[in-house]
């Protein structure tokens with residue numbers, strides 16, 4: 001075959017295959033047999049190999065075809081994916097506007113208003129116009145690399161279009177939301193029911209489950225879609241407004257939601273919220289609110305962010321879905337810290353599309369405050385992913401047969417005494433080796449955000465413990481096939497899978513390991529802080545309360561909890577056992593090298609010894625951030641010779657102004 005003939009055929013085949021992909025994946029209505037489809041695909045692959053061309057990057061052969069993975073690799077986002085502050089009422093929305101207008105000193109703020117899709121946030125990296133990598137949001141700093149799976153989403157461009165008014169940037173992080181349309185979700189669940197598989201609870205779960213498949217071929221068969229809504233790090237190009245970025249994204253061939261609008265001021269935003277609320281039932285996909293973003297990017301930068309949420313954006317949520325049902329019983333669950341949590345067992349009821357039969361009652365005080373009794377008819381509500389809650393009791397439905405609930409005086413799991421410590425709302429089991437606590441502790445240890453041991457959920461953790469194979473998380477690393485095979489429901493394959501994932505967890509990220517230890521008051525965020533400040537387990541175990549409280553965000557309560565944890569002989573034993581098993585956390589960086597961590601600098605005037613870029617690099621290397629103008633977050637303004645208006649801004653905002661020499665002292669470069 002001649003080259004030009006081949007190229008024609010290649011183009012034709014791509015068109016045909018794209019068409020059949022849409023029939024198959026999006027419309028669930030295939031026109032040709034799988035065999036015929038495979039034949040077309042093979043023909044295209046062969047031709048592409050013989051006659052490589054420019055269109056290869058976006059060819060359907062590039063979407064599916066990667067081999068299944070053993071595990072997702074972690075992916076550090078070039079720029080963190082922040083979470084949004086929430087508003088639930090119009091007052092909260094106008095308060096938000098008033099607050100940021102005050103900070104930015106503006107009479108009127110222009111926004112971009114967008115529907116808030118109820119899907120899964122993802123980060124897409126394009127280099128020189130080609131899709132090279134994509135990841136889940138994860139904890140905002142690190143997600144999971146799901147490049148293979150993202151490639152299978154038909155509406156995700158593998159290559160950015162070059163035809164638009166904007167050239168293609170060298171590097172761009174595109175932020176988007178992967179979702180499943182309601183109709184596709186219905187068909188998928190139907191197909192699963194026919195195949196005897198468990199249906200998904202809602203489109204969001206279906207989308208999340210589909211994206212986290214290790215085998216991209218499974219993801220490819222799920223009807224996923226994507227909308228993009230912004231950019232993270234962008235190199236070689238600048239925009240002045242968020243709306244401008246959205247327009248460029250559209251021109252580059254990305255699917256941008258057509259309901260996104262510019263809003264002149266906050267009242268236009270509130271009107272938009274009302275319009276979208278009434279449109280909501282007719283939309284082909286699920287949304288749970290609208291997002292408002294300040295349009296002017298310079299103003300965004302001035303506003304900055306606070307505790308991992310940008311100050312310039314707000315998620316306005318629709319009211320939570322509610323339903324009425326009957327409480328059949330109140331049972332007590334024992335958690336990792338020995339906390340007893342009362343849980344309402346209810347007549348199953350559909351709340352906003354999800355069947356619900358349990359709701360947390362938090363603690364005894366909460367039950368008393370709301371006067372919840374067994375046999376009561378109650379209103380429950382569910383907002384997003386949150387566990388359903390009881391809002392109120394329908395007292396008019398009371399018959400007099402309802403029963404009061406009392407917290408048990410003894411632990412339902414081990415029979416030990418239950419105490420309520422002063423100042424705490426929770427009742428706790430006093431037995432440190434309470435089986436319920438240990439099981440929950442092991443489950444926490446293995447969970448995705450901790451050591452991420454696949455296949456070690458609640459049930460497996462409990463059965464290993466009940467069989468006497470493990471008494472603490474470190475025992476996991478001494479399990480063998482011989483020990484596991486006799487267990488009920490443990491086939492050869494699941495045993496070797498479990499042992500594999502235990503092996504794979506032996507080099508956890510240092511912060512994940514700290515979090516996995518299950519120290520009271522040490523959540524993911526505190527674990528990250530500790531990981532930044534202590535270079536290994538010995539250093540952390542050796543820290544006293546004073547060392548710990550030197551870290552700004554760590555108060556005495558957390559510090560005492562950490563010191564207490566490591567002084568407990570039982571815990572030291574478990575840590576020894578981890579080390580013997582060969583667990584070696586990957587320690588990343590030390591505080592000592594980052595004296596400017598969390599500090600924000602603005603430079604003005606001419607510096608004596610440092611060039612402006614040199615100063616900027618120095619700040620960044622030492623963990624700090626350089627801002628272009630003085631804002632609420634600014635820690636220091638460094639003033640050189642003939643400083644500009646920024647000096648005045650600093651004085652107005654009472655921000656510390658320092659000399660170059662003082663700056664160098666902060667960095668540790670000048671010891672004089």
Ligand SMILES: [Zn+2]
Nearest residue numbers: 411414429434
């Ligand atoms: Zn107990």
